[in-house]
Amino acid sequence: MDIAVVVLNWNGKALLETYLASVLTHSAEAKVYVADNASTDGSLELLTQQFPEVVVLKNTTNLGFAGGYNQALNYVEEDIYVLLNNDVKVTKGWLSPFLELFASNPSIAAIQPKIKSIQHPKNFDYAGAAGGFIDALGYPFCRGRIFDSIEEDTGQYDTEIEVFWASGACLAIRKECFELADGFDESYFAHQEEIDLCWRLKNLGFSIMYTYKSEVFHQGGGTLSSSSSYKTFLNFRNSLSSILKNSDRNPYPILFVRMLLDGIAGLRFLTQGKFSHFFAIFRAHLSFYSKFRDLIEKRQQLPKKKQNFLVRSIVWHSFVLSIKQFSRLKMINK
Numbered sequence: 001m002d003i004a005v006v007v008l009n010w011n012g013k014a015l016l017e018t019y020l021a022s023v024l025t026h027s028a029e030a031k032v033y034v035a036d037n038a039s040t041d042g043s044l045e046l047l048t049q050q051f052p053e054v055v056v057l058k059n060t061t062n063l064g065f066a067g068g069y070n071q072a073l074n075y076v077e078e079d080i081y082v083l084l085n086n087d088v089k090v091t092k093g094w095l096s097p098f099l100e101l102f103a104s105n106p107s108i109a110a111i112q113p114k115i116k117s118i119q120h121p122k123n124f125d126y127a128g129a130a131g132g133f134i135d136a137l138g139y140p141f142c143r144g145r146i147f148d149s150i151e152e153d154t155g156q157y158d159t160e161i162e163v164f165w166a167s168g169a170c171l172a173i174r175k176e177c178f179e180l181a182d183g184f185d186e187s188y189f190a191h192q193e194e195i196d197l198c199w200r201l202k203n204l205g206f207s208i209m210y211t212y213k214s215e216v217f218h219q220g221g222g223t224l225s226s227s228s229s230y231k232t233f234l235n236f237r238n239s240l241s242s243i244l245k246n247s248d249r250n251p252y253p254i255l256f257v258r259m260l261l262d263g264i265a266g267l268r269f270l271t272q273g274k275f276s277h278f279f280a281i282f283r284a285h286l287s288f289y290s291k292f293r294d295l296i297e298k299r300q301q302l303p304k305k306k307q308n309f310l311v312r313s314i315v316w317h318s319f320v321l322s323i324k325q326f327s328r329l330k331m332i333n334k
Contacts, residue, residue: 001078001079001080001099001102001103002031002077002078002079002080003029003030003031003078003079003080003082003095003098003099004030004031004032004033004076004077004078004080004081004082005023005027005030005031005032005033005082005084005095006033006034006035006057006069006072006073006076006081006082006083006084007020007023007032007033007034007035007084007085007086008034008035008037008065008068008069008072008083008084008085008086009034009035009036009037009039009043009086010036010037010038010039010062010068011039011040011041011043012039012041012043012086012087013039013041013042013043013046015086015087015219016034016043016046016047016051016086017046017050018087019086019087019088019089019219020034020051020054020086022089022090022091023084023088023090024051024053024054026090026091026092026093026094026095027090027094027095029095029096029099030078030082030095031055031078032053032054032055033054033055033056033057033072033076034047034051034054034055034056034057034086035057035059035068035069035071035072035073036056036057036058036059037059037061037062037063037064037068038058038059038060038061038062044056044058057072057075057076059071059072063186064186064188064189064190065168065184065188065189065190065191065193066183066184066185066186066187066188066189066190066193067184067186067189069083069183069184070183070184070186073175073178073183076175077175078175079174079175079176080098080099080102080172080173080174080175081171081172081173081174081175081178082095082098082170082171082172082173083168083170083171083172083173084169084170084216085127085168085169085170085218087118087218087219087220087221088169088170088216088217088218088219089118089216089217089218089219090170090216091214091215091216091217093214094113094214094215094216095214096213096214097111097113097211097213097214098111098113098172098211098214101160101209101211102172102174105207107205107206107207108174108206108207108208108209109173109174109177109198109201109204109206109207109208110166110171110172110173110174110177110197110198110201110206110208110209111166111171111172111173111208111209111210111211112128112131112132112163112166112167112170112171112172112208112209112210112211113170113172113210113211113212113213113214113215113216114129114130114153114157114210114211114212114214114215114216115127115128115129115130115167115169115170115216115217115218116153116215116216116217116218117150117217117218117220118217118218118219118220119219119220120150121217122152122153123150123151123152123153124142124144124145124150124151124152124153125145125150125169125217125218125220126145126148126150126220127167127168127169127218127220128142128166128167128168128169128170128218129142129143129144129145129150129151129157129167130142130143130144130153130157130210130212130326131143131157131161131163131166131210132163132164132165132166132167132195132198133163133164133165133309133310134164134165134195134199134309135309135310135311135312135313135314135315136254136309136311136312136313136332137243137254137257137258137261137312137313137314137315138239138240138242138243138247138254138258139239139313139314139315140165140192140195140239141314141326142326143157143163143210143326144157144326145326146314146317146318146323146324146325146326146329147314147318149318149324149325151325151326156327157212157326158212159212160209160210160211160212160213161209161210162207162208162209162210163208163209163210164195164198164199164202164208164307165194165195165198165199165208166194166198166208166209166210167194168193168194169216169218169220170216170218171194177201177206178197180204181197181200181201181204183197184196184197185197185241185245185298187241187291187294188234188238188241189234190234191231191234191235191238192234192235192238192239192242193238195238195239195242196238196241196242196245196246199242199246199307200245200246200302202305202307203246203248203302203303203304203305203307204303204305205305229274229276229277229279229280230280232277232280232281232284233280233281233283233284233287234284235284236262236265236280236281236284236285237283237284237285237287237288239258240255240258240284240285240288241288241291241295243255243258244292244295244296244299245295245298245299245302246299246302246304247304248304248305248306248307251299259285261315262281262284262285263281265281266278266281266282269281308332309332310329310331310332311329311330311331311332312332314329317329317330
């Protein structure tokens, strides 16, 4: 299998200067691309001058994570895509475990490595940690990260297992599976588009895997910081969209409970003085309802498959039971 590493960039010149060299050093078996979302900060000039071996795919406008990758990947012919954030440092041998897993089972559509924090190298990273899951209400969490509680990596998740979703910070995916699922949903723009894609792939009968044998380090917030209310808007809106589109169950009771819980989250932001985040949740729901008809049409067109969830409510576990570690969760099927 041929493999391509595709780094998405938008005004990330400083990040490319910092991290792209590690990608080139440790990716001899791959062709390296940078998909640029119409940067205006000198990123393209940097690539030409310092990284001439990189193939640059130029998008004419900033299409976000979803649209940016969809457009750029039309020009990538390799069998395996490794979609990589521009703020990720990779390590020696990071690609081999992907190729081995893909070769072992044709039903594997996508794989995530162990993702750790650049700032705190002993800890998992927020974006994916040791593999992603969602609860029965559609809230995402990870092995090694539940909401803002992040665990230290002591080898407790050094197993290759099937997960529900793989992080877009570093996502290895078969070209044929990406195309079969029609790529990312561009209406998401950014955030949780990888959860939606993985959910659709699972509904098509494919599996998503995590491997600890590949390890990368993620800076996080390189393009949109964690304090951004726009990120809050995207996360809440896109999560609701994924439930309505992809759930095999009646989505309306789930959406009703989510409306209540999202309202509580908004009130929590108010008590913290984070008014922009409160309004971001409000706008997220308005945006979601405005797209309701389109989402219903997508729901009717997409296949559904019964999915098993590890927990009914990660909110209950985290905020009521004060469980902050994945290994302590009270699993449904145990």
